[in-house]
Amino acid sequence: MTAAGTQAALDNPAVRMTGSGEPEQHIERYDAGRPAAGRGKVVVEVEAAGVSFAEVQMLQHLHPFPPRFPFVPGYDLVGRIVEVGDGVTGWNAGDRVAAMPRYGGWQKYAELPAKHLAALPEDLDAAEAVALVTNGVTAWQMLHRLTDVEAGDTVLVHGASGGVGSLLTQIAVHRGVRVIGTASPAKHDAVRELGAEPLDYRTPDLPSAVRALAPGGVAAVFDHIGGKGLDSSWAMLAPGGTLVSFDSSVAGYEPGQWFRPHLPALRRTVRHAVARRLGRTGGRRMRMYYVKPGKDFEADLNAMYGLLAQGVLRPEIAGRLPLAEAAAALRALLDGRAVGKYVLVP
Structure with missing residues (x-):
């Protein structure tokens, strides 16, 4: 490698x-x-x-x-454009943007x-802004x-203290929706501060x-656990609920069983769809969700940034860490110690 190449490499610290x-063994x-x-x-x-x-x-x-190992993780990011390639229109060097590349953000x-970028207002804090991207x-x-x-409706949010759950709870409460939120007892005060009524997720x-x-049941259940727990979530729904x-939790699965944790949700979604067509669900339905970039993504992210600017939303930031501490952030998620979202600051 030339001296120039060595200097170029040193210009882009990253984590793979x-x-x-x-994480302590495979994050470097x-x-x-x-x-x-x-x-x-x-x-x-x-x-x-x-x-x-x-x-x-x-x-x-x-x-x-899953991408192939080794790779640079990082599902979402915010930053500033420093170079524009041929064929790009509508974006210029200096523009502040948000993106959800799914991997590649930890650098x-x-x-x-360019087609997957969304504009990021100048006055928003970077950590809070990235907490809203995915x-x-x-x-x-x-x-x-x-x-x-x-x-006036009531909903149940599983993991109400987590990155998605805490934001979902705040948005729902802002809309006048009553929220019951599951979390470990140590996080119940945090759930109450979000405006929800906490329940221990381990309740028998x-x-x-x-x-x-x-x-009468709840109008919606938002489930991030999957597996057999989806049957309990279904049992909580009011007629017409969703x-x-x-x-899906990956606890208990062996590395490499990449799709197996998600099969229980897929099977139940199909089964409930058939039952719904036959008129056997009381109007209840089940839907699987996976966030993806596109027209709706940009519009909805802008709506979220508007609520952030107005002070309606307060993203829970579990910690702002340098790239060197990425493994520690993953360990906290694995151990269930995170309240909100960890953010890496290169």
């Missing part, structure tokens, strides 16, 4: 995931080399990149769309497709695009506990 297992910092903007792409200097449960799934090779400079849009779209929830008969608070499955 080298294989399946524990290295010099990725500053990229050049290809056709239709831009290079963004990253201000903040999110740490999410998707990275936990990728680390254990249990994500439904100082990232090359991204988690915020997920919360917004599940509530507004997948359910018929209205003011959770459907009965929910029915005690909402005798169960939204937006993730």
